[in-house]
Amino acid sequence: MPKPSDTGPVEIGQLMSRIAAGDRAAFAALFQLAAPRVKAYLVRLGSSSAAAEELTQDVFLTVWRKADRFDPAKAGVMTWIFVIARNRRIDGLRREASTVTYGTTPPEAADDDAPSAHDQAATTQSEQRVRQAITQLPPDQQAVISLSYWDEAAHAAIAQTLNIPLGTVKSRLRLALMRLRAVMEDL
Amino acid sequence: MIQFPPADPRSVPNHHPALDTLTEYAAGQLRAGFDLVVATHLRGCARCRSEVAALETLGGSLLNTIAPAPLNANALAATLARLDEPAPPPPARNLDQLLAGARRRWIVPGIWVAPIDTPHDPDDRVFLLRVGPGASTAHHRHSGAEMTQVLSGALSDGGIIYQAGDMVELAGDDAHHPKVAGDQPCICLFATQGRLKPTTLAGRIAFALAGV
């Protein structure tokens, strides 16, 4: 079983195919690598630590059950896990308050038409390339993009945190997204 | 029972959510009602689906860089012990199921609303609104933002015609007066943050009846 620190993007892809084949050691390795980040995301979106802990377990049970549907030609592993986590959280919020649930098509249930032109190597690199693109943004845009992506805090709160006008937050965010989008279009 | 035909997978309407809105959607930050409206738009918009896919890739990349939150010492063991549990039934999150459960309330001839539950955000309103040709909705203001997805027919607002598949976003401080365009009834999915505030007496009565 690889140590978490040894696990780069390529190894993550290999973990997924082993998990799909029922390999629990590979599952444990992925859990150790990614679960604390999933929990951090859920906490940032406003879950209590206990609720985030429970949701994180649910997310990884879903990862285990749907591993055979993970398609490396369509999304990177972390993107796939991220979308599962987001959808689980929304489902959880809905269940808490109502018997009526609604929402988005989970990626694992999305239709399978339109074969991707990407090969596996390209998509396992895509998250890395986006990460690189983020590090190449000016620091003010980097700060805005990660704050606004993760924190449920409105843009007003970001303006306060960074001590800049609200309009500046919005224009920085838009600039940063435009640049990232240009990178992501090539992926 | 209210049903809408499935959208052409390649269709791209003319009016879309703002990039900020799609980002909040991708990040899981949108309020419940708006999340539903954007999800409905995505079903019929190939362009926004591909934007959201790119933004989800951004989310995956950022997940790699987020500071990890340590889990309880037994979290892995507890999860491993649950691997053989049977999968729970998937939650009913199909939009058609939801719409099927929505009950119509006629307000005046030609106009009905079907309120949809907004869990965990009781101050928000989500509803289907059907307005016959030639009719117009009450002139209104709202305290928060409003999103509208046109499901069938066409709507005119502020000099722009919105067709089925289009989405309209309004900021909180706009007062406006959407009208049905063309000779077909218009059915829309609306979500508002906070209650609507009609600016005319007839509107206030209609809104009170409709519970929006």
Ligand SMILES: [Zn+2]
């Ligand atoms: Zn669109």
